[in-house]
Every structure is written in structure tokens, then in C-alpha cells.
Amino acid sequence: MSKIIIMGKTLIEKILENKTGNEVKPGDFIEIEPDVALANDITAPLAITEFRKTKKPLFAKDKLILVQDHFVPAKDIRSANQARMLFDFAREYDLKYYFEV
Numbered sequence: 756m757s758k759i760i761i762m763g764k765t766l767i768e769k770i771l772e773n774k775t776g777n778e779v780k781p782g783d784f785i786e787i788e789p790d791v792a793l794a795n796d797i798t799a800p801l802a803i804t805e806f807r808k809t810k811k812p813l814f815a816k817d818k819l820i821l822v823q824d825h826f827v828p829a830k831d832i833r834s835a836n837q838a839r840m841l842f843d844f845a846r847e848y849d850l851k852y853y854f855e856v
Contacts, residue, residue, distance in 0.1 A: 771785060774787045794819075803841075822854045
């Protein structure tokens with residue numbers, strides 16, 4: 756005789772249900788506002804470049820975290836330029852959560 760094991764919700768399902776107030780199951784499409792957005796010295800330059808193309812104002816700057824931790828110190832000119840882009844963006848928008856590791 757085989758047992759039927761019923762799994763409970765995953766941690767992600769529980770978190771998303773808490774955010775939406777609705778039941779969430781795999782395959783569902785949901786729309787939520789993120790608690791925070793984190794970018795590092797590899798991902799942020801791409802995001803900053805695309806953001807600037809939109810010409811939109813930065814919303815919820817208190818939810819944006821920028822961390823330079825992959826190329827510290829900079830290994831070459833390109834990584835130094837990426838670091839500078841994060842630094843300049845953080846200063847331009849007076850970001851509270853900007854960190855250089």
C-alpha cells in the first residue's frame with residue numbers, strides 16, 4: 756500500500772500569498788510591488804542604462820539598494836567605469852542604501 760503525501764505550501768507561495776492576500780499556486784501570474792530592489796556592480800549598470808532611456812522619475816528610492824561588491828577594488832578600466840556609474844547614480848538620486856564593500 757502506497758502512501759499519498761500532500762505537500763504544504765512552499766516558502767515562496769506563502770510569501771506571495773501574504774503580499775497578494777490571495778491563494779497563489781505554481782503557474783499563476785501575479786502583480787505585486789516589491790519590498791526592495793537590489794542591484795550590484797554587475798547588474799546595476801544595465802538597469803541604470805535602461806532606466807535612463809525611459810526618462811521617467813525614480814520612484815521609491817527608499818526601496819533601492821545598490822552594492823558594489825564584485826569588483827572592489829576595480830580590476831580594470833571597465834569595472835572602474837561601472838563602479839563610477841553606481842556612485843554617480845546614488846549621488847544623483849541621494850540614495851540612502853548605497854554600499855561599497
